[in-house]
Amino acid sequence: MCNYETEHYIFNYTAGSKAEEDILLIASVQEACYAYICQVLGVTLNFKIEYFLCNSPEEVGTIYGDNEPCNAFTRPPNKIYAVYNENLKCIGFHEDAHIISYTINRPKSAAVREGLAMYFDRKWWGISNLDWTLYYLKNNKYISVIELLNNDTFFKEDCSLTYPIVGAFTEWLINSYGIEKYLFVYKENDAFFALEKEYGVTPNVLEQQFKKYVSLFKIDEVIEQRINELLLCNKK
Ligand SMILES: [Zn+2]
Structure with a gap:
């Protein structure tokens, strides 16, 4: 896998993928989401979030371990696995909000x-x-x-x-x-x-x-x- 590092993230992706093509855009979207979430929740993280941008839901399912196709999931404390291809782009606030809010607590509910x-x-x-x-x-x-x-x-x-x-x-x-x-x-x-x-x-x-x-x-x-x-x- 190739990777691209920013101030708060490490993005992993495969060579020749759609994620590789869009990596600068992905990085700027996530950095902006990150800044907003941290501002709202009033937290600072002392680690980088590591993204694994996968080509398909099946690939995410294999990495998760249950082989069930899945669009995105979070593995605390800092890993996010998400589909990013031509038709499905699972980036944005959601998984990052989980990772960042879990530094406050991971409520049971x-x-x-x-x-x-x-x-x-x-x-x-x-x-x-x-x-x-x-x-x-x-x-x-x-x-x-x-x-x-x-x-x-x-x-x-x-x-x-x-x-x-x-x-x-x-x-x-x-x-x-x-x-x-x-x-x-x-x-x-x-x-x-x-x-x-x-x-x-x-x-x-x-x-x-x-x-x-x-x-x-x-x-x-x-x-x-x-x-x-x-x-x-x-x-x-
Ligand atoms: Zn969720």
Whole structure:
């Protein structure tokens, strides 16, 4: 493998790959994501993040060890394996947000970890976390954040359902009460306990407040149609 090193990253890729062709662009995108995430979370890292840019989901699956095709994954403390080819470019905020936030803590609840990564992504398949949440509420597919805090429920449901919902909830939490309060929750392993302790109300009440906020918005018909198409495509 070849590599390219920047101030905060080491990128590994194979010779002749699309990643090699775009390496300067990839490096500048990741450095910018890195600066933003560190600024928001108020952290400084004392190590470099190492990226392995793979040609296919199968290649990522082989490296992960379960041979299950996968677009990207993080191996703490500092490694990220991601697909980068002509059609699929798995770079951006998500995996870096995991690596950087794990220097604060790695909360037990996947909903909290993915919620923060999705807070930085803001979008799932190009559509905002808020629009996805509006869609699921309108179509009676919404799953309660309280239930999603339980890992069994979180992993049982499809990512296209769980990720945008926890992302929208995290956005609302940070925007309404500030990042400092949120980081206290992130530092605790028991999310139920931490939410009640920091926000002074039960998680249930918090979720009611969140849904009330979401209900102030309406989903655009074109976006709803696009979500229907995306979900159908994903099923095939
Ligand atoms: Zn993630």
